[in-house]
Amino acid sequence: MKKQPSLDALNPFMPGAGMRPPELVGRDADIENVDRMVARTKLGNLNQGIIFSGLRGMRKTVLLLALQDASSRQGIVTARLEAKGDIGTDWDMLFHEIALATARVKSLRLRRKLASALASIDSVQFSFLGVGAGVKLSDEERRRTNPFRLELMVESLSRELAKANTGLFLFVDELQEMDDEPLGALISLQHKMGQEGLPFYIIGAGLPNLPGVLSRSRSYAERLFEYRTIGQLPDSDTAEGFQKPARANGRPFADDALDELVKVSHGYPYFIQAYGKAAWNASDSNPTLLEAVRAGEPEARRELDEGLYASRWQRAKTSGREYLTAMAKINGDEPCDSSAVAAEMGKQPKEVSMIRESLIQLGLVYSPEHGKIAYTIPGMGEFILRAAPTMGQTYDGRR
Incomplete structure (x- = not known):
């Protein structure tokens, strides 16, 4: 007799980073929005890219995966990566994932055309950089020409894909972490492809500070994307x-x-x-x-x-933990004034500005508006007040 699975084995719920829940509830509008992008792309109409931002734990990664799957099933060429914040890694992943996406194209005829377009890029002539036609680029030349090679790659692929009534969608998770150089190149590329009428779109996700990161990189970024906040479900x-x-x-x-x-x-x-x-x-x-x-x-x-x-708590240094604890003592899980945090720590705002910046770089806090600071993880304040003392936290308020 076949053994029946245990009730624990049948448990449909599974927390975990990027793990797909059994039901992606509350995101129908986002899925429908990307379905419209797909339909418009196939008709040769232009779109904006999409930027999703929200606190950690909102399943933005899961949403990106679902949107990529939906786009791929409808014939769009898709690439996906997670930004790491290291310039070499971010560049390498961009080239690798886009090239890999073309290799997954089902149509042999289209796949051969895309492969031919990619094959010509390394030997392209960058006369203004002193690189001759037909000469294979060295590692140093590749680094210097990364933005130009990416532009050539995406433009060449997009032109071929447009002829086939499809396009290239690039899904980037943790986009706020991307190194400034590849990030700026991507935003500029999205801008240029729109001007050229070519079907290349970035669909990115990240923390609440992501829109600000994009606009600081390129001021026109606010016009290139549709910005959607991923928040609590009703x-x-x-x-x-x-x-x-x-x-x-x-x-x-x-x-x-x-x-x-x-x-x-x-x-x-x-x-x-x-x-x-x-x-x-x-x-x-x-x-x-x-x-x-x-x-x-x-x-x-x-x-x-x-x-x-x-x-995430353990990722912070002692001074960072002091700052996080001061935030919790002031206002629990709600945003608070940066100056109030400094006062709680018995310091002047300038004295803790570097601590604040390091926590922002670690993705533990963000600034929802000027002079304010907030956790990127819902419930972090409650956790700190409830559990941090048992984890070696020694901060006890003002000093």
């Missing part, structure tokens, strides 16, 4: 995120249990997975009752601590 979508996969796997939540899950998850997609997983594992009845949800809450908090908070 209660109806949150409830669906719990109930739909639970019901599909044969063990739905009772009404009061579902109400409690909606309440404790605050509409954060990552929280839905953590609390859903814990409640499912704690349940010994069908439907899952309120008692199981409450019994699973400590395990869900542990999952969130390990999956969202602890590693």
Whole structure:
């Protein structure tokens, strides 16, 4: 007799970075928007690129993956990468992933045309750089000519793809991390391809400071993209995120249990997975009752601590942890004045400006407006006040 899988094995909820939930709820408008981009691209009409920004744990990575899959299924050539903030790595990944995307094209005829377009790039003549035609570029020459080679690559590919009534969509996660040089080159390239009427579009995702990063790189970036904020889900979508996969796997939540899950998850997609997983594992009845949800809450908090908070807390230096703790003491999880944080630490704003900047570079905080500072991770303040003292934190307020 075939052994039946355990209830734990049937658990549809799975928290984890970039892991796809069983239901991508609340993002229908974003998916429909990209479907329109695909349709317009096939008709030869121009689009803007799209920039998604939001706190960590909002499943922006999952959304990018879903959008890439949807675009690919409709015949768009897609490439995807995660920016690393290292100039060499970011350049290498751009060239590698775009070239790899062309190799995945199903049409042999089109794939050969794209391969031919790529083959000519390394030997292109950059007379103004002293590189002759037909000469293979050295490593140093490749570094100096990266922006020009990327432009040639994308323009050549886009012209061939336009003839085939398709285009190239580049999906970039953690875009705010990209090194300034390749980032600026990409924005400029998006601008030029729009002027040329060629079907190349960047669809990027990152932290709330991403729009500001793009506009500082190129002032016209605000006109090149449609900016969409990925935030908390409304209660109806949150409830669906719990109930739909639970019901599909044969063990739905009772009404009061579902109400409690909606309440404790605050509409954060990552929280839905953590609390859903814990409640499912704690349940010994069908439907899952309120008692199981409450019994699973400590395990869900542990999952969130390990999956969202602890590693990021440990990434900060002692001075950075002091700054993060001061933020939590002042205003919990809400944004607060930078000057108030300095005062809480017993210092002048100028004395802590470097600490603040280092935390921004680490992606732990961002500035929602001038003079304000906020966590990039929802619930970080609550975690610090609840759990940080057990993790070796020694900061005890003003000194």
